[in-house]
Amino acid sequence: MNDETKTDPWAGFARGWFMLRFSDELEAGQVVPLRRFDRELVLFRTASGEAKVLDAYCPHMGAHLGHGGKIVGEGIVCPFHAWKFDGTGKCIEIPYAKRIPPKAGLSCWPVRERNGMIFVWHDREKSEPDWEIPVLEEWEDPEFLPWRHAKLQIKTPPLAIAENLADAGHFIPVHNTHPVPGSFSNTYADHIGEQKIKAIAYPVHGGKDEFESKATYYGPAYQVTKMFGKGLGVIINAHTPIDAENVMLRFAVSMKATKGMTDELIEHFINNMRDGYLQDVQIWENKIYLDRPMLCDGDGPIGEFRRWYAQFYTPRNEAADAAE
Numbered sequence: 001m002n003d004e005t006k007t008d009p010w011a012g013f014a015r016g017w018f019m020l021r022f023s024d025e026l027e028a029g030q031v032v033p034l035r036r037f038d039r040e041l042v043l044f045r046t047a048s049g050e051a052k053v054l055d056a057y058c059p060h061m062g063a064h065l066g067h068g069g070k071i072v073g074e075g076i077v078c079p080f081h082a083w084k085f086d087g088t089g090k091c092i093e094i095p096y097a098k099r100i101p102p103k104a105g106l107s108c109w110p111v112r113e114r115n116g117m118i119f120v121w122h123d124r125e126k127s128e129p130d131w132e133i134p135v136l137e138e139w140e141d142p143e144f145l146p147w148r149h150a151k152l153q154i155k156t157p158p159l160a161i162a163e164n165l166a167d168a169g170h171f172i173p174v175h176n177t178h179p180v181p182g183s184f185s186n187t188y189a190d191h192i193g194e195q196k197i198k199a200i201a202y203p204v205h206g207g208k209d210e211f212e213s214k215a216t217y218y219g220p221a222y223q224v225t226k227m228f229g230k231g232l233g234v235i236i237n238a239h240t241p242i243d244a245e246n247v248m249l250r251f252a253v254s255m256k257a258t259k260g261m262t263d264e265l266i267e268h269f270i271n272n273m274r275d276g277y278l279q280d281v282q283i284w285e286n287k288i289y290l291d292r293p294m295l296c297d298g299d300g301p302i303g304e305f306r307r308w309y310a311q312f313y314t315p316r317n318e319a320a321d322a323a324e
């Protein structure tokens with residue numbers, strides 16, 4: 001078997017929750033066309049504030065609901081002939097017809113809004129979610145500042161981003177962060193992958209910070225990193241595939257504004273966290289995927305990571321069998 005005949009284990013898109021936007025990027029009544037998972041989708045927020053995601057193309061004559069669709073109450077009205085669909089995708093009104101075709105509807109995607117973010121569930125098998133995005137205590141804590149967030153489209157396979165979790169060797173060259181020997185660890189259980197490390201950082205904007213961090217992936221594409229150092233910080237790293245080659249990264253930082261901390265110091269920490277993350281981005285954007293990386297002792301558990309990550313690309317019944 002050569003490279004051309006081998007099946008790509010990462011073909012298609014993973015199963016799990018994927019972030020589409022931060023909550024403050026979608027107002028009530030707003031309609032957004034989105035290309036994700038190589039499909040056309042429409043994301044909208046109803047009048048009462050519910051975020052919804054439907055397949056974009058109208059079953060009537062194929063108009064794209066994301067381009068000119070209007071929110072009326074809890075539903076969305078097609079820009080072409082004004083058929084109205086509710087948040088589940090069912091057609092509930094045709095202004096000029098006496099009878100609605102019984103099958104008139106659009107596929108509806110499971111959505112959750114948690115921690116100031118909107119997530120959609122992607123599953124090739126179209127099954128319901130089997131786990132939930134946990135509530136982030138820092139998001140509920142009024143002492144933590146609101147998310148400062150940004151987005152970036154990059155051309156890289158999703159695995160390249162997530163694999164960072166197991167990468168013990170990149171801290172010094174990429175981040176000028178020096179791990180305490182023996183402090184790097186990974187644990188993998190069900191859909192949760194976790195990295196812990198203690199280190200001394202010499203960040204981009206100066207200073208020196210001894211810190212511990214816990215970086216947790218919930219599923220294949222949403223990571224929460226908690227930093228415990230001079231300041232308490234949280235970094236969100238989420239990616240969502242646009243198509244087979246491109247992903248949309250969304251990231252955010254927040255920190256606890258404890259007493260005595262000046263605005264200047266907060267700004268300094270936040271800039272360091274953001275620019276530390278961008279150091280990873282620069283590598284992801286330009287690297288290639290190696291099916292068989294040439295690993296050495298001192299590298300993190302890349303193989304263990306890939307076995308854990310493969311569950312999201314495996315049909316659910318097979319993933320369960322593999323775990324037994």
Ligand code: FES
Binds near residue numbers: 081
């Ligand atoms: S194409 Fe949507 S109502 Fe006709």
Ligand SMILES: [Fe+2]
Binds near residue numbers: 164
């Ligand atoms: Fe990194």
